[in-house]
Amino acid sequence: MNVVLYARVSSEKQADKGLSIPAQLDRLREFCELNGHIILREFVDEGITGTTDTRPQFQEMIRFCKLSQEINGVLVWSFSRFSRDRVHSVVYKQILLSHGVKVISITEQITPGIDAEIIEGFFELIDSQKPKRSAVDTMRGMAEVARQGYYPLSTAPMGYKRTQVGEGKQRRFQLIPDEGTAPLIRRIFEIYLSQGIGAKELAKKLNNEGLRTPRGHRWGTNSVLRTLRNPIYKGTLHIEFRTRNAEFLADKDQVIHLESAHEPLVDADTFDKAQSLLARRASTSPKTLGSKFLLSGLLRCGKCGLRLYGKSAKSGAYHYYECQQRIQSGPDSCPSHAINAQRLNAIVLKKTSEVLLEPANIEALTQQVNDELGDHDQVISDRLKLLEEELRKRRGQIERLLDALEEGKSASALISQRLTARQEELRMLEAERFTLRSEDAAHLVQRVELDRVLPYVESLKQTLATAPVKTQRFILKSFIKRITVQETAITIEFSIPQEKQTDPLKAGVLGTVTSGTPQRIRTRQRVPSDDA
Numbered sequence: 001m002n003v004v005l006y007a008r009v010s011s012e013k014q015a016d017k018g019l020s021i022p023a024q025l026d027r028l029r030e031f032c033e034l035n036g037h038i039i040l041r042e043f044v045d046e047g048i049t050g051t052t053d054t055r056p057q058f059q060e061m062i063r064f065c066k067l068s069q070e071i072n073g074v075l076v077w078s079f080s081r082f083s084r085d086r087v088h089s090v091v092y093k094q095i096l097l098s099h100g101v102k103v104i105s106i107t108e109q110i111t112p113g114i115d116a117e118i119i120e121g122f123f124e125l126i127d128s129q130k131p132k133r134s135a136v137d138t139m140r141g142m143a144e145v146a147r148q149g150y151y152p153l154s155t156a157p158m159g160y161k162r163t164q165v166g167e168g169k170q171r172r173f174q175l176i177p178d179e180g181t182a183p184l185i186r187r188i189f190e191i192y193l194s195q196g197i198g199a200k201e202l203a204k205k206l207n208n209e210g211l212r213t214p215r216g217h218r219w220g221t222n223s224v225l226r227t228l229r230n231p232i233y234k235g236t237l238h239i240e241f242r243t244r245n246a247e248f249l250a251d252k253d254q255v256i257h258l259e260s261a262h263e264p265l266v267d268a269d270t271f272d273k274a275q276s277l278l279a280r281r282a283s284t285s286p287k288t289l290g291s292k293f294l295l296s297g298l299l300r301c302g303k304c305g306l307r308l309y310g311k312s313a314k315s316g317a318y319h320y321y322e323c324q325q326r327i328q329s330g331p332d333s334c335p336s337h338a339i340n341a342q343r344l345n346a347i348v349l350k351k352t353s354e355v356l357l358e359p360a361n362i363e364a365l366t367q368q369v370n371d372e373l374g375d376h377d378q379v380i381s382d383r384l385k386l387l388e389e390e391l392r393k394r395r396g397q398i399e400r401l402l403d404a405l406e407e408g409k410s411a412s413a414l415i416s417q418r419l420t421a422r423q424e425e426l427r428m429l430e431a432e433r434f435t436l437r438s439e440d441a442a443h444l445v446q447r448v449e450l451d452r453v454l455p456y457v458e459s460l461k462q463t464l465a466t467a468p469v470k471t472q473r474f475i476l477k478s479f480i481k482r483i484t485v486q487e488t489a490i491t492i493e494f495s496i497p498q499e500k501q502t503d504p505l506k507a508g509v510l511g512t513v514t515s516g517t518p519q520r521i522r523t524r525q526r527v528p529s530d531d532a
């Protein structure tokens, strides 16, 4: 496939975080090489925000794609590089598509099996309702800084300190042992391997010796375990982004893993021995299983307001969500209950499918999209009127100049100079009118038809019911802002408009009460508590 590349940074600040033009281009070229694409041209906008469409290279790229018969695709690092404004994005994608050119993001893939075009539109809509992607850009920036061989976090782990390298925009940090606290870390590994005691005992021992964490706290089981498990101490930098925004990162940017990234505090052999010892002991203690906990990151405790985390019972047969307060400070610290994870997962999936994908709600969403497009249409037609006016004026001027030239009233050199200038202006105005008219036409095509959306809803329902957990979670997080778990009810806050309520769930124990505005509805739902 023949492609052009488009890269953009909005400010020096962004470039400084490592999301540089060269980095974007590198990744794009790499992608092309892997997939056998031929690059015909590269376009770069620097220091220009993605919300305006008066980006010189962007416009040049659109023109180039329209004129060239050979281009099949525009490759971007992410759709946010192409455009941050959803309406513009849709318009230009449509214009390009009408010339046989597809816009492809190399980091955001669309789930196969679903009408790619429609789901893409939905993600764009949802995206425009979310806080901007600065968090994602920050994470990408950190991955880039790490790849360049620097330490990307703002605080050093215990046992290390950061040392500054370079000044100003070039300022980076490296990790070096902190000789004040490094011996303590080495000692923890030494005790763990030599004395055959568990983390709890080890913490007690440290506390009894009067040793404290670098922040002055007493040692606990968790801080000891965190220390023993942290590969940073064998020189490996390992960072996993687990926030909601991390879903938008390329797989390789979701995890930063670099060996020999800095000076180790313990040798690899010691570290590995500690890990196998930990694994042997851990087989008898509770552990968390990520995949069971579909709703991680969405749940809040209605009593204390903290997040709910997934936990498994000792037998491994029961999985439940429990608030951070209870997990950290014991069951007496918060009057909430642990909630059966499988049951809550099923309820939320069913409810989302019912309430959110209710055709009336989809209709409302469709209406919202079309209203937005309508606003943009108004802007276009206003601008077109102005253009017509300007064009009439220029044509009049040109005519008068031609008359003057014919009658030989003034110096012909001066007149033809003016004539050239007016004709050039005329051409520019006509070009703009052409672009605006294509946008206008593109809108008519793009206007979302309900008939096309409904099959998508069906397939999304299907996906929600059968897809792997990762996909389910992605969809849920796209549509749900927050789920608050109260003693006898859960409140789901959706992030898209809601027009019509669905009937309460029929399952006996689950009554529903709904309240709120159509914009942000709350669905209350009683769930049984479960102290698994």
Ligand SMILES: [Zn+2]
Pocket (backbone or CB within 6 Å): 301, 302, 303, 304, 305, 306, 323, 324, 325, 326, 334, 335, 336
């Ligand atoms: Zn709580």
